[in-house]
Amino acid sequence: MHPLHDYISKQLAERLKARKVVVWYDVRREFASFTAELRGSARTSDEAVPVTVSGMAARLTEYDGSMFELRAVVEPFVCGDAPAECIIVYLPGCERDRHGSVLMELEKAGDCYEPQLKRLARNVLRQRYTDGVIDEMLAPERVSYEDLARASSDISSTEPPSVLKSIFHSTSGNEGIIASWLASDERDAEIEAKEATRELVKLVRSKLGLELPDDATLPKLRSITLRYGLAGEFRCELSGTPPSVLDAIPAPKTKDEEGAVRELAHQLRSKFSDVYPAMADRVEAELGLRDALVPAGTLGSIDTFRFEESVLLAHCGDLVAEKKFDQALEIIGGREHSFWLDRDVGRKAQWEACRRMAELGSLGVAVRAAVGKAGGDANAWIGAYAAKDGWFRLDQAQRRLEAWVANLDDEPEERPLGVVRGVYEDACRVMADGFTRALVAAKWTVSPSLHQTRIYSEIVSKQPKPVAYFFVDAMRFEMGVELSERLPKSVEVSVRPAVCALPSITPIGMAALQPGASSSFSVVEQAGTLGAKIDDAFLPDLAARKKFAAARVPGLADIALDELLSLQPSRLAKKIEGAQVIIVRSQEIDHAGERGFTFQARQVMDTVIDNLARAIRKLSAAGVEHSVLTADHGHLFFPSDRDESMRIDPPGGDEIDLHRRCWIGRGGATPAGCVRVTASALGYESDLDFVFPVGSGVFKAGGDLAFHHGGPSLQEMLIPVVTVRMKAREAERANAGPVTATGLPDAVTNRIFSVTIQLDGKNLSLFSNELVVRPLLISVGKQVGGVGMAVDGDFDRATGCVKLQAGKPVTVAFLLSDESSPSLRVVVQDPTTDAELYRSPTDIPVRLGV
Numbered sequence: 001m002h003p004l005h006d007y008i009s010k011q012l013a014e015r016l017k018a019r020k021v022v023v024w025y026d027v028r029r030e031f032a033s034f035t036a037e038l039r040g041s042a043r044t045s046d047e048a049v050p051v052t053v054s055g056m057a058a059r060l061t062e063y064d065g066s067m068f069e070l071r072a073v074v075e076p077f078v079c080g081d082a083p084a085e086c087i088i089v090y091l092p093g094c095e096r097d098r099h100g101s102v103l104m105e106l107e108k109a110g111d112c113y114e115p116q117l118k119r120l121a122r123n124v125l126r127q128r129y130t131d132g133v134i135d136e137m138l139a140p141e142r143v144s145y146e147d148l149a150r151a152s153s154d155i156s157s158t159e160p161p162s163v164l165k166s167i168f169h170s171t172s173g174n175e176g177i178i179a180s181w182l183a184s185d186e187r188d189a190e191i192e193a194k195e196a197t198r199e200l201v202k203l204v205r206s207k208l209g210l211e212l213p214d215d216a217t218l219p220k221l222r223s224i225t226l227r228y229g230l231a232g233e234f235r236c237e238l239s240g241t242p243p244s245v246l247d248a249i250p251a252p253k254t255k256d257e258e259g260a261v262r263e264l265a266h267q268l269r270s271k272f273s274d275v276y277p278a279m280a281d282r283v284e285a286e287l288g289l290r291d292a293l294v295p296a297g298t299l300g301s302i303d304t305f306r307f308e309e310s311v312l313l314a315h316c317g318d319l320v321a322e323k324k325f326d327q328a329l330e331i332i333g334g335r336e337h338s339f340w341l342d343r344d345v346g347r348k349a350q351w352e353a354c355r356r357m358a359e360l361g362s363l364g365v366a367v368r369a370a371v372g373k374a375g376g377d378a379n380a381w382i383g384a385y386a387a388k389d390g391w392f393r394l395d396q397a398q399r400r401l402e403a404w405v406a407n408l409d410d411e412p413e414e415r416p417l418g419v420v421r422g423v424y425e426d427a428c429r430v431m432a433d434g435f436t437r438a439l440v441a442a443k444w445t446v447s448p449s450l451h452q453t454r455i456y457s458e459i460v461s462k463q464p465k466p467v468a469y470f471f472v473d474a475m476r477f478e479m480g481v482e483l484s485e486r487l488p489k490s491v492e493v494s495v496r497p498a499v500c501a502l503p504s505i506t507p508i509g510m511a512a513l514q515p516g517a518s519s520s521f522s523v524v525e526q527a528g529t530l531g532a533k534i535d536d537a538f539l540p541d542l543a544a545r546k547k548f549a550a551a552r553v554p555g556l557a558d559i560a561l562d563e564l565l566s567l568q569p570s571r572l573a574k575k576i577e578g579a580q581v582i583i584v585r586s587q588e589i590d591h592a593g594e595r596g597f598t599f600q601a602r603q604v605m606d607t608v609i610d611n612l613a614r615a616i617r618k619l620s621a622a623g624v625e626h627s628v629l630t631a632d633h634g635h636l637f638f639p640s641d642r643d644e645s646m647r648i649d650p651p652g653g654d655e656i657d658l659h660r661r662c663w664i665g666r667g668g669a670t671p672a673g674c675v676r677v678t679a680s681a682l683g684y685e686s687d688l689d690f691v692f693p694v695g696s697g698v699f700k701a702g703g704d705l706a707f708h709h710g711g712p713s714l715q716e717m718l719i720p721v722v723t724v725r726m727k728a729r730e731a732e733r734a735n736a737g738p739v740t741a742t743g744l745p746d747a748v749t750n751r752i753f754s755v756t757i758q759l760d761g762k763n764l765s766l767f768s769n770e771l772v773v774r775p776l777l778i779s780v781g782k783q784v785g786g787v788g789m790a791v792d793g794d795f796d797r798a799t800g801c802v803k804l805q806a807g808k809p810v811t812v813a814f815l816l817s818d819e820s821s822p823s824l825r826v827v828v829q830d831p832t833t834d835a836e837l838y839r840s841p842t843d844i845p846v847r848l849g850v
Helices: 001-017 033-037 066-078 105-111 115-126 129-140 147-152 163-167 174-183 189-193 195-208 218-237 255-271 277-287 306-321 325-334 345-372 379-386 392-407 414-443 450-459 477-486 504-510 542-552 563-566 569-575 588-594 600-621
Strands: 021-028 049-053 058-060 089-093 111-113 467-471 493-499 522-527 528-533 538-539 557-558 581-586 625-631 654-659 663-666 673-676 689-693 717-726 738-742 750-757 771-779 782-791 792-797 801-805 811-816 823-829 836-839
Touching: 001 021, 001 033, 001 049, 001 058, 001 111, 001 115, 001 147, 001 563, 021 105, 033 049, 033 058, 033 089, 033 147, 066 089, 066 105, 105 504, 105 588, 111 528, 111 542, 115 147, 115 563, 129 195, 147 738, 163 189, 163 195, 174 195, 174 218, 174 255, 174 277, 189 218, 189 493, 189 581, 195 218, 195 255, 218 255, 218 277, 255 801, 306 345, 306 414, 325 345, 345 392, 345 750, 345 782, 345 811, 379 414, 392 414, 392 477, 392 563, 392 600, 392 811, 414 673, 450 467, 450 493, 450 504, 450 625, 450 717, 467 563, 467 600, 467 782, 477 493, 477 600, 477 625, 504 542, 504 557, 542 557, 557 563, 563 581, 563 600, 563 782, 569 673, 581 600, 581 811, 588 600, 600 625, 600 782, 654 801, 750 801, 771 811, 782 792
Parallel strands: 021 089, 021 111, 058 089, 467 581, 467 625, 557 581
Antiparallel strands: 049 058, 493 717, 522 528, 528 538, 625 717, 654 663, 663 689, 673 689, 738 750, 750 811, 771 782, 771 801, 771 823, 782 811, 792 801, 823 836
């Protein structure tokens, strides 16, 4: 036969397989020749004749004036529970009666078929011709089955086979041919040599509805078509009136043409992504769209042109500045996988900054409202702050924003950033004011809550030995929660809040963590020096505290976090050999903050969390299964210090010590906006007085600090107690892991840079096609950065983990947080086991500013 017959036979066979009976209405008698081909001879009787349909045996019955006669002929084959044979009931010249047909039972039980010859023929003809040629072939009203059979045949045709299809032989689909031609002029010479320009013009007219000039050159035709296609998609996406610069560009007239224009633009972006930016930028410039002042609110969900991304980002910034945070988040969420952002990590970083601003603003408004409704019960305030979805999330969002901004080469727009910082500071001020007044009302007693002085006796001493006891200077509660989320899923971990001793400064808080503090603890002054007293021991500094702990705890080891991370496993095992309690000290947060290095402090706060998690895992490998992590105090941290006019004059009197958030001494005056409490009211055997700002204010204490602690705010007083059990195991490392990485830089010259990672399905088990991984930046055993964003992959911002699917590359944007690192390596870990799935083969030098 011929391709048209074979195609129709296949359609019939599929219907027969599904329902066994096909009632075929052919109003225009278009398929009479096809049924004659099925019979193989002229019709001689009314009987159901045997035929073969695409290799399937069936019987063909045909209408010849009487529906009742036709039903009687079919009845013997369908009278049973199921048709005895496949039946084709062909009704030429008959229109289907949808309400009272004599063949209703057959139609309901079987399949009612009402095909159109031209539509079926188009699908067949596309094997040899482009749509423009097909349109001309199908244009005559009375084109027949025989005509179309000849056109589809390999041996004869009224039209020569498509020249374009032979030129673009590796391209599928008509939109694909147009997209390939628009993306490159490398086939222009062949198109001209084979005189295929006319066919190309027909194809563009047929698919896109664009009338091209007959006498234009191929470059001119390409330019016109490209402008039409991209402007058409842009216009289709707009929700408002198109800018006047598009008036000279015709618009698609039908839904089919709109769909073809959208498909064309999509293929250009997806299949020719390397050249699409230059094409789109050229059209954008030719039309003057960047200067057309298109309202951001009218732009659609697809960024056809580069200017749309910048307009929308500015719009989101304006929404944040206007405190319309949820509207901004909705737009940002819809732009996470924009074509332009996926190819420009710097711009994507700006959008991520905007998202973090909007999240912080939204949380700030919600927390501010909740705080305004809080009562006077100090324990209820603690519960509200430390609950699973508590107020602490506000501080977490603020830290994440400030850490991100600190890593950007260009800060976000000043106005929206200033607004969300103001929202956060306002919430902190109201929270600090309300909690301080609740403490005063409770006479500074919060007995149901765990107090810092009881952490050693009630938690650390009861852990199986050996146990690691982490002292993390200035780690606030929200950081402890995030630490617990970054540990492997197999780890047993719990987080609870504890109330630190006042004043919330290092000498007092670190002393309160010592053994024996639960039974005897005071804040006293000796010879003009402030310190804590446990029994008869005066502990004013680190040396005194280390000596005290060594005397109280047999088999004690003491090590700094930085040293622990840099030690080889064998040397670490030797250092802690025989120790029952291993104290691990981390001072990175407090040191960076107290020294006034605001920028550095913002970076350090994020990396300390990951390095604490690495330390826990490293101790586990050395046989220390149990760890308790806590802090001496928390902190308030703002992007800039208080203006001099906003600082509070200290009380005067007999001043023993002065910090930004507390005054310690005797006598003096209590400044406005401050509260005074005696040492005895705090349970100390001392004659000292303490004066604290009620809100988030600071004393005039010298220096230029945005980092504050010492006072009674929730952020300063509420510390985390993280209890961890990680089973001892050998350090795991995959020799040939299933993850590969490409695009590694020769040198790190920006704090944010991208690398593409991929899961290799060949190295996975038969039933695994996805894996959650944690990509890191490591330098001399210490984490110096992690992932901040991911392109085309599921990214968990809380844990820094990315979900990979086999064979699908994911581009991750790393944030280098420790600029002091001379070099680093890219490492990809399994977060459940810490096994290394990938490690870059050589050190990558860090050359920021190069």
